[in-house]
Amino acid sequence: MIVDRCKECGLCINVCPQKVLERGNEFNIYGYRYVSPKYIEKCVGCRLCEYICPDFAIYVEVDGL
Amino acid sequence: MRLEYLTGNHAIAEAAIIAGLKFYAGYPITPSTEIFEYLASKLPTKGGVVLQFEDEIASINAVIGASWAGAKAMTATSGPGFSLMVEALSLAIMTETPLVLAYVMRAGPSTGIATKAGQYDVMQVRWAAHGNYELVVYAPWSVQECLDLTIKAFNVSEMLRVPVILLSDATLAHIWERVVIREPPEVSIVNRKKPKVPRDKYKPYEPEEDLVPPMACFGEGYRVLVESLTHDERGYYKATNEVQRRLVWRLVNKVLKNKHLISDSATYLVDDADYVLIAYGSTARSAYALIRELRSKGIKVGLYRPKLLWPLDEEMLINSTIKAKKVFVVENNVGVYVREISRVLRNKEVISIPIIDIEVPTPDEIFEVMKEWI
Amino acid sequence: MDIIHPLDRYLRTDRLPHIWCPGCGIGIVISAMLRAIDRHISEGHFTQDDVATVSGIGCTARATLYLNFDSAHVIHGRAIPFAIGLKVIKPNLKVIVIGGDGDIAAIGGNHLLHSARRNMDITVIMVNNMVYGMTGGQVAPTTPMKVYTTTTPYGNLEYPLNLIKLVSSLNTNYVARASVTHPHLIERYIYNALSRDGFSFIEVISICPEVFGRHIGFRNPVELFNKLKSMIKFKAKPSIDESDIVWGKEIVLGEYVNEYKSGFIKLLYGS
Amino acid sequence: MRYELLIAGRGGQGILLIGRVLGVAASKYSNLYVTCSESYVAETRGGDSRADLIISNNEEELDFIKVRKADIAIFMHQAQLVKFSSLVKSNGTVYVDETYVSELPSNVGWRVLRASYTKLAEREIGNIRVANMVALGHLIGTTKLINPEAVEMAIDEVVGEEWSELNKKAFRLGLNIGV
Structure with a gap:
């Protein structure tokens, strides 16, 4: 997460098939409660969140790739 | 060439x-x-x-x-x-x-x-x-x-x-x-x-x-x-x-x-001119013809012709009309650029000669107005 | 500029975050466009310096402010003619016009029509959110009938313009419709558009939760997103006849025109 | 030297071509300065057609762009002669096509040179469309305003290869009127 780019729209949470993401409780510098990958261990690297994020705030790095 | x-x-x-x-x-x-x-x-x-x-x-x-x-x-x-x-x-x-x-x-x-x-x-x-x-x-x-x-x-x-x-x-x-x-x-x-x-x-x-x-x-x-x-x-x-x-x-x-x-402008016989005509574009040709004619009759008329219309070279305009008793602005319209000339030549008598002619104002048409003032 | 996100090399990251509202679909389109461009660049088809993006005025048009290409943010509706001027002088440029439905289809509609007719070698990406967003929610030529907007307070009386049908009727090489609900398709269509000569047009159905969503009772981005997704149908070879957008019922995505005729530039300069 | 020339006739008589050839001959091949303004009624063939030329060896003498008092005039038709005769100096030299001009004003001191340009063109060349060049030839032959060779070069340039010989033939015919 690039936390200061997140605008808390929730689209990534909506598209994640594995329910990895959750809206956090902390605010970024613009006052948004940015999303965090709370259950990262469930991530399968599908990148739907990265592709749906309108704010270039989230990206997926898959180990070994 | x-x-x-x-x-x-x-x-x-x-x-x-x-x-x-x-x-x-x-x-x-x-x-x-x-x-x-x-x-x-x-x-x-x-x-x-x-x-x-x-x-x-x-x-x-x-x-x-x-x-x-x-x-x-x-x-x-x-x-x-x-x-x-x-x-x-x-x-x-x-x-x-x-x-x-x-x-x-x-x-x-x-x-x-x-x-x-x-x-x-x-x-x-x-x-x-x-x-x-x-x-x-x-x-x-x-x-x-x-x-x-x-x-x-x-x-x-x-x-x-x-x-x-x-x-x-x-x-x-x-x-x-x-x-x-x-x-x-x-x-x-x-x-x-x-x-x-x-x-x-x-x-x-x-x-x-x-x-x-x-x-x-x-x-x-x-x-x-x-x-x-x-x-x-x-x-x-x-x-x-x-x-x-x-x-x-x-x-x-x-x-x-x-x-x-x-900046770009042209003058014609303004140095000793009692009257300076100001004109631009094709209308300036008519003003110039009139000046040549009036000069041959001994009337001291000159021409100031801005080639650079905007921004007007105010210094050139002032210098070219400095001795003139009257300034005439000839245009093929209802008299619009004269406002810019009057703005610069505040202390001079500036007379508008607006002639609407779908070809070009003729020297005679210009003189028809001008003669009332000289 | 720090490069963190994989697309950051194509962004003026010092200008982020961008101005678009939370959940706005424009960012999704731009992200997909950059991946399509990145794929071409990594395959060696052209370089980052060969890409030119041009936009007019509107929310979508602001995209060029953030893009790290030679870019132009010009006046409302006129991105296409500017783009044509660029392209005919520098034919090697990949010229992409990005705009909203107001910019491209309303005020710029005539230029869209004639550049498509010429099969001019540019790619036009029209993000269709069915409303004027930047000015606060007025009716657009793409707004569905009966919808409330600030300039149609008693409901929109006009039929929406079907851009797919319009552009497909002209001499163009590529016409496709994508949706922000399916970012992979946006990427694929833009990639395909950039792979050919001639005129290419991609309509991307987008969501504007802040304005359009508010008008139709879907203020929450996720709810609006899911509402749109429920209407979307994908077809591998859709027919023009099924391209009408019937809000609430059906929006058919797909490649409506897919040809490889010579573009204008080849006719102008030879091959 | 400074001449004002008025060429007038009906649309279709090749008035503007006379002006064009004279203009090219004077400006490109005789080192003279020229202003030519053309006017014609676009809508109807047969309306007024007129070319005003100011020719001078001194650039400063090119002032007003239209004829005020013509030194020389060509009238190819009665209607335009009537209409524009007041633009010709009282001692001006006037060429008229007798084919179409029968009456001349009596109260002016014009030096009138006349020939049936159109009939001549028809009889000698077999084409009435080059009557204009016969008239031009007559003017050049009698005024010596411009070297005839310069005019022939101008004809080559203006009318194009296909018609140039025919036009030059007509021009030479005009040159020899009265010789």
Whole structure:
């Protein structure tokens, strides 16, 4: 997460098939409660969140790739 | 050097080629169309492109795009078309895009008389586009000047990164005259300044001492930003007083502070003149004929003829009329540029001679008014 | 500029975050466009310096402010003619016009029509959110009938313009419709568009939760997103006849025109 | 030297071509300065057609772009003679095509040179369309305003290859009128 780019729209949470993401409780510098990958261990690297994020705030790095 | 026999419109087109034109976009409109047709036939043989667009709006926007691709670019039109172009003219001013617009005036308002002349649009050309700016406008009085001032228009537009307007009229457009054509190196051609720094140091709107920023174009690796919003030196939008003031004053001052490079006017027998006639464009030919006639009768009359209509060279105007008892401003309209003259010559008697004549005011018509005052 | 996100090299990251509202679909389109461009660049078809993006005025048009290409943010409706000026002088440039439905279809509609007719070698990406967003929610030529907007307070009486049908009727090489609900398709269509000469047009159905969503009772981005997704149908070879957008019922995505005729530039300069 | 020339006739009589050839001959091949303004009624063939030329060896003498008092005039038709005769100096030299001009004003001191340009063109050349060049030849042969060779070069340039010989033949025919 690039936390200061997140605008808390929730689209990534909506598209994640594995329910990895959750809206956090902390605010970024613009006052948004940015999303965090709370259950990262469930991530399968599908990148739907990265592709749906309108704010270039989230990206997926898959180990070994 | 070669001699040609051309119309005013042909001369504008010929001059554009000499100046290095590589892109013309236009929409046919009388009385400017021969510029388009002449270029359509000649420019492709010189490696240039001529395109007809769906309207004048598209034409001038394509010209702005072509200029940012690095080409010298122009369009030509008349009143109705110019009215459509003014939003993009403002864009060209804001983005500091070099281009030349040949404006061949015809009788208006509205569709008016498409084939006939008038000088109704001298104020419109200066003030039609929104925002505050200085606009460079040249007005030729002969076919030779259509040629010379078009080359100058290109040079100034490249030098200052501004749109420059060549203001002709239906009469000049279609008269035939002998023209002396000089090509480089006999005539000097100016090209826009290019950046002297690498990409990471380049800012597209950072001026040099002359207030003109060097211009990188598309495809040259500089990642330029053409920005119609108020912008800082990087081209980044900034809605602050500081940035707005800096930008607007620079756009104005880069023309005003370089006025000595663009100023152009002619005088005839003003030194001992009791009366000075002021006229521009084709009407100045009539004023000049009248002056020659009156001089032969011993009446001391002279001519001041601004070739650079905007911005008016106030110092030249004042110096050329300093001894005159009266100043007459002759125009083929209801008397509009006289307001600019009166503004500068506040302490002089300035008399407007507005003559609407769909060809050109005749010397007799001018004298008819003038004789009441001398 | 710090490069963190994989697309950051194509962004002026010092200008992020961008101005678009939370959940706005424009960012999704731009992200997909950059991946399509990145794929071409990594396959060696062209370089980052060969890409030119041009936009007019509107929310979508602001995209060029953030893109690290040679870019132009010009006046309302006139991005296409500017782009044509660029392309004919520098034929090697990949010229992409990005705009909203107001910019491209309303005020700029005539230029869209004639550049498609010329099969001019540019790619036009129209982000269709069916409303004027930047000015606060006025009716657009793409707004569905009966919808409330600030300038149709009694409901929109006009039929929406079907851009797919319009552009497909002209001499163009590529017409496709994508949706922000399916970013992979946006990417694929833009990639395909950039792989050919001639005119290419991609309509991307987008969501504007802040304005359009508010008008139709879907203020929450996720709810609006899911509402749109429920209408979307993908077809490998859709027919023009099924391209009408019937809000609430069906929006068919797919490649409507997919041809490889010579573009204008080849006719102008030869091959 | 400074001459004002008025050439007038009906649309279709080749009035503007006379002006064009004279203009090219003077400006490109005789080192003279020229201003020519053309006027014609675009809508109807047979309306007024008129070319005003100012020719001078001094650029400063080219002022007003139209004829004020013509030193020399060609009238190819009665209607335009009537309409524009007041633009000719009282001692001006006037060429008339007798084929179409029968009456001349009596109250002026014009030096009138006349021939049936159209009939001559028809009889000698077999084409009435070159009557204009016969008239031009008559003017050049009698005024010596411009060297005939310069005019022939101008004809080559203006009318194009296909018609140039025919036009030059007509021009020479005019040159020899009265010789």
